[in-house]
Amino acid sequence: xxxxxxxxxxxxxxxxxxxxxxxxxxxxxxxxxxxxxxxxxxxxxxxxxxxxxxxxxxxxxxxxxxxxxxxxxxxxxxxxxxxxxxxxxxxxxxxxxxxxxxxxxxxxxxxxxxxxxxxxxxxxxxxxxxxxxxxxxxxxxxxxxxxxxxxxxxxxxxxxxxxxxxxxxxxxxxxxxxxxxxxxxxxxxxxxxxxxxxxxxxxxxxxxxxxxxxxxxxxxxxxxxxxxxxxxxxxxxxxxxxxxxxxxxxxxxxxxxxxxxxxxxxxxxxxxxxxxxxxxxxxxxxxxxxxxxxxxxxxxxxxxxxxxxxxxxxxxxxxxxxxxxxxxxxxxxxxxxxxxxxxxxxxxxxxxxxxxxxxxxxxxxxxxxxxxxxxxxxxxxxxxxxxxxxxxxxxxxxxxxxxxxxxxxxxxxxxxxxxxxxxxxxxxxxxxxxxxxxxxxxxxxxxxxxxxxxxxxxxxxxxxxxxxxxxxxxxxxxxxxxxxxxxxxxxxxxxxxxxxxxxxxxxxxxxxxxxxxxxxxxxxxxxxxxxxxxxxxxxxxxxxxxxxxxxxxxxxxxxxxxxxxxxxxxxxxxxxxxxxxxxxxxxxxxxxxxxxxxxxxxxxxxxxxxxx
Numbered sequence: 001x002x003x004x005x006x007x008x009x010x011x012x013x014x015x016x017x018x019x020x021x022x023x024x025x026x027x028x029x030x031x032x033x034x035x036x037x038x039x040x041x042x043x044x045x046x047x048x049x050x051x052x053x054x055x056x057x058x059x060x061x062x063x064x065x066x067x068x069x070x071x072x073x074x075x076x077x078x079x080x081x082x083x084x085x086x087x088x089x090x091x092x093x094x095x096x097x098x099x100x101x102x103x104x105x106x107x108x109x110x111x112x113x114x115x116x117x118x119x120x121x122x123x124x125x126x127x128x129x130x131x132x133x134x135x136x137x138x139x140x141x142x143x144x145x146x147x148x149x150x151x152x153x154x155x156x157x158x159x160x161x162x163x164x165x166x167x168x169x170x171x172x173x174x175x176x177x178x179x180x181x182x183x184x185x186x187x188x189x190x191x192x193x194x195x196x197x198x199x200x201x202x203x204x205x206x207x208x209x210x211x212x213x214x215x216x217x218x219x220x221x222x223x224x225x226x227x228x229x230x231x232x233x234x235x236x237x238x239x240x241x242x243x244x245x246x247x248x249x250x251x252x253x254x255x256x257x258x259x260x261x262x263x264x265x266x267x268x269x270x271x272x273x274x275x276x277x278x279x280x281x282x283x284x285x286x287x288x289x290x291x292x293x294x295x296x297x298x299x300x301x302x303x304x305x306x307x308x309x310x311x312x313x314x315x316x317x318x319x320x321x322x323x324x325x326x327x328x329x330x331x332x333x334x335x336x337x338x339x340x341x342x343x344x345x346x347x348x349x350x351x352x353x354x355x356x357x358x359x360x361x362x363x364x365x366x367x368x369x370x371x372x373x374x375x376x377x378x379x380x381x382x383x384x385x386x387x388x389x390x391x392x393x394x395x396x397x398x399x400x401x402x403x404x405x406x407x408x409x410x411x412x413x414x415x416x417x418x419x420x421x422x423x424x425x426x427x428x429x430x431x432x433x434x435x436x437x438x439x440x441x442x443x444x445x446x447x448x449x450x451x452x453x454x455x456x457x458x459x460x461x462x463x464x465x466x467x468x469x470x471x472x473x474x475x476x477x478x479x480x481x482x483x484x485x486x487x488x489x490x491x492x493x494x495x496x497x498x499x500x501x502x503x504x505x506x507x508x509x510x511x512x513x514x515x516x517x518x519x520x521x522x523x524x525x526x527x528x529x530x531x532x533x534x535x536x537x538x539x540x541x542x543x544x545x546x547x548x549x550x551x552x553x554x555x556x557x558x559x560x561x562x563x564x565x566x567x568x569x570x571x572x573x574x575x576x577x578x579x580x581x582x583x584x585x586x587x588x589x590x591x592x593x594x595x596x597x598x599x600x601x602x603x604x605x606x607x608x609x610x611x612x
Contacts, residue, residue: 016343016346017163017164017336017339017343018164020124020159020160020164020346021120021160025120028116029113029164029168032112032113033171033172035109036168036169036171036172037171037172037175039102039106039109039172039176040172040175040178040179042098042099042102042105043102043176043179044179044182045098046095046096046098049091049094049095049098079091110169113165113168114161114165117160117161117164118157118161121157121159124156124159124160125153125156128151128152128156128342128345128349129152130355131349131352131353131354131355132148132152132345132349133355134352134353134355135349135352136424137418137423138382138383138424139348143345144226144230145233146226146229146233147226147341148345149229150225150341150342151341152342152345154225154338155222155338155339155340155341155342155345156342158336158338158342159335159339159342159343161335162332162335162338162339163332163335163339166331166332166335167328167332169324170328170332173321173324173325173328176321177325203325207329207330212333213268214329214330215333215336215337216337217265217268217269217334217337218334218335218336218338218339218340219337219338219340220261220337221262221265221266221334221337221338222337222340224258224261224265225262226341227258228255228258228259228262231251231254231255231258232255235248235251235255361446362446362447362471362472362528363446363447363528364447364480364528365529366445366448366529366531368434368445369441369444369448370399370434370435371399371400371433371434371448371531371532371561371562372396372397372399372433372434372562373395373396373397373403373420373431373432373433373532373564374395374396374430374431374432375393375394375395375396375416375419375420375429375431376394376431377392377393377394377428377429377430378390378394378416378419378426378430379391379392379427379428379429380415380419380424380585381427387585388427388585389412389415389585390412390416391584391586392586392587393412393416393429393585393587394429395578395580395587395590397562397564397577397578398562399531399562400559400560400562401562401563401577401578402562402563402564402565402575402576402578403563403564403577403578403579403580404566404567404572404573404576404578404579404593405417405564405565405566405580405582406566406567406568406570406579406580406581406603407582407588408583410584411582411583412582412585412586413536413566413582414536415585416582417451417534417564417566419431419438420433420534421449421534422437422438422439422442433449433532434448446528447528447529448528448530448531448532449530449531449532450526450530450532450534451533451534451535451536452521452522452524452525452533452534452536453536454536456509456518456520456521456524457508458505458508458509458512458517458520458521459507460505460507460508461504461505462499462501462502462503462504462505463481463494463497463502463503463505463520464476464481464501464502466520467481467484467485467520467523467524467527468524468527469524471527476527478501480527481501483526483529484524484526485523487522487523487526487554487557488519488522488526489519490516490519490520490523493516505517505520522535530561531560531561532562532563532564533554533557533561533562533564534563534564534565535554535563535564535565535566535567536565536566537567537568548571551572563576570606573593574607575593576593577592578590578591579596581596581600581603589603
């Protein structure tokens with residue numbers, strides 16, 4: 001039974017959140033929790049001092065001697081020799097100072113723990129990113145970009161600050177309540193039981209009333225947040241299509257719907273703590289009246305006033321503690337709901353090592369790298385698919401040669417490139433670049449392999465920043481940038497710009513043409529002076545003359561750079577060393593341009609239609 005309870009705790013969400021912290025940081029949380037517990041004794045001391053103050057005030061007003069317990073306390077602190085007024089002043093000031101010091105220390109510790117957890121949140125996000133980015137492309141893209149973004153940022157904050165940070169304050173408030181209740185039982189069992197039942201009942205009622213709703217709010221917040229952001233990005237990325245198809249009003253309506261729903265959730269989250277506040281404020285007043293009535297009925301005035309003083313002072317500590325406790329429980333429920341995507345991501349990345357940090361320096365020379373590529377009987381079937389995208393594909397190319405991948409859409413060309421880049425692992429077969437697995441080759445010779453996608457990603461920065469993307473600015477010398485620009489046939493365009501290399505290109509390259517964006521991608525690939533260049537229809541959006549110029553520039557690299565390219569325009573591949581013709585994931589023909597024409601009628605017909 002005990003083992004089952006422990007297993008249940010280990011599997012609880014809070015325990016899972018706690019295990020998110022590095023092992024070396026966990027004792028720090030425990031130490032802070034112990035310090036918070038220790039502060040509860042200061043509360044007890046302060047409340048006791050106010051109780052003494054109340055009893056002493058009544059006896060003084062009635063010109064009576066203090067009771068035996070009060071006299072013993074006055075003697076212990078050497079206060080019995082002072083006059084009544086001075087005793088009241090000393091005890092009152094001491095009680096106030098004790099409670100103020102307790103509050104100040106609690107604020108300082110709480111601030112420190114939140115600062116600590118906020119920094120750990122940043123490090124956890126970084127570690128999660130490193131582990132996620134060490135996965136294959138299929139696993140990285142298993143979730144939408146917005147869900148992944150949420151899991152790496154807001155979800156991590158929900159775990160560290162929304163769950164762990166609140167859990168520490170809950171422990172502090174629970175310990176405070178326990179310590180105060182023990183103190184009250186020692187002073188007056190009736191007061192203790194009354195206080196416990198009254199405030200405990202209020203807190204429990206509030207928790208039961210708000211518990212499930214809080215968790216649902218957390219889940220709704222994460223889901224609506226992701227959905228809203230996805231719709232905004234969707235319309236921004238498809239703006240031209242949205243205008244032409246007259247669908248902008250649809251996106252406006254959907255964005256409004258998601259944002260209004262999200263606004264309702266946010267408003268509920270913000271208002272929920274106020275429910276506890278108003279209930280507890282009313283509770284202290286009602287409780288004070290009830291306790292005062294009972295005490296004056298069953299006790300003499302001196303003990304009644306002392307007991308009432310203790311209740312009121314204790315109430316000022318207990319009520320906020322119970323209110324914080326109840327609010328913290330609600331906040332944790334919201335945090336747990338908000339943290340679900342991140343916890344799922346953490347579970348999927350268990351046992352996954354972070355991406356290697358070796359050889360991340362900038363290089364433009366690649367000694368020891370041989371741009372020989374070999375693929376042997378490679379088969380790839382995507383998860384959830386029955387038909388393979390690649391079937392026993394084999395080929396090899398030597399240094400300085402060029403290979404064109406051709407064939408109809410869906411033939412498997414892009415899948416082959418993904419396998420070649422190491423972003424997707426095949427089910428069977430082997431790939432080697434310079435005698436190594438593609439990812440090993442990339443880590444061993446950074447910058448020796450370059451890739452240009454069909455749709456080049458452009459950041460909201462300068463031409464220099466886009467070409468040197470991912471590298472520190474101090475390595476992006478004018479000489480290297482202009483060398484890359486020259487190969488990409490961008491020199492004339494950049495030379496006419498008032499700010500030259502520092503010209504801003506706009507978000508997603510909105511201030512330059514599609515062809516210029518594509519050429520920026522080619523310049524980016526050539527920035528590290530690669531020995532193996534892979535192009536996925538990289539010239540498809542260029543005009544015929546520019547395509548011919550870039551093809552000529554790439555052809556001029558023959559002998560020093562190995563080129564692998566996907567192309568639909570056969571005019572760009574007629575001069576390559578080898579052609580690999582593919583259909584339905586199968587390598588149907590491999591050889592020179594003319595050799596492939598001779599054995600593939602469809603390829604020959606395309607060449608004839610293009611006048612080749």
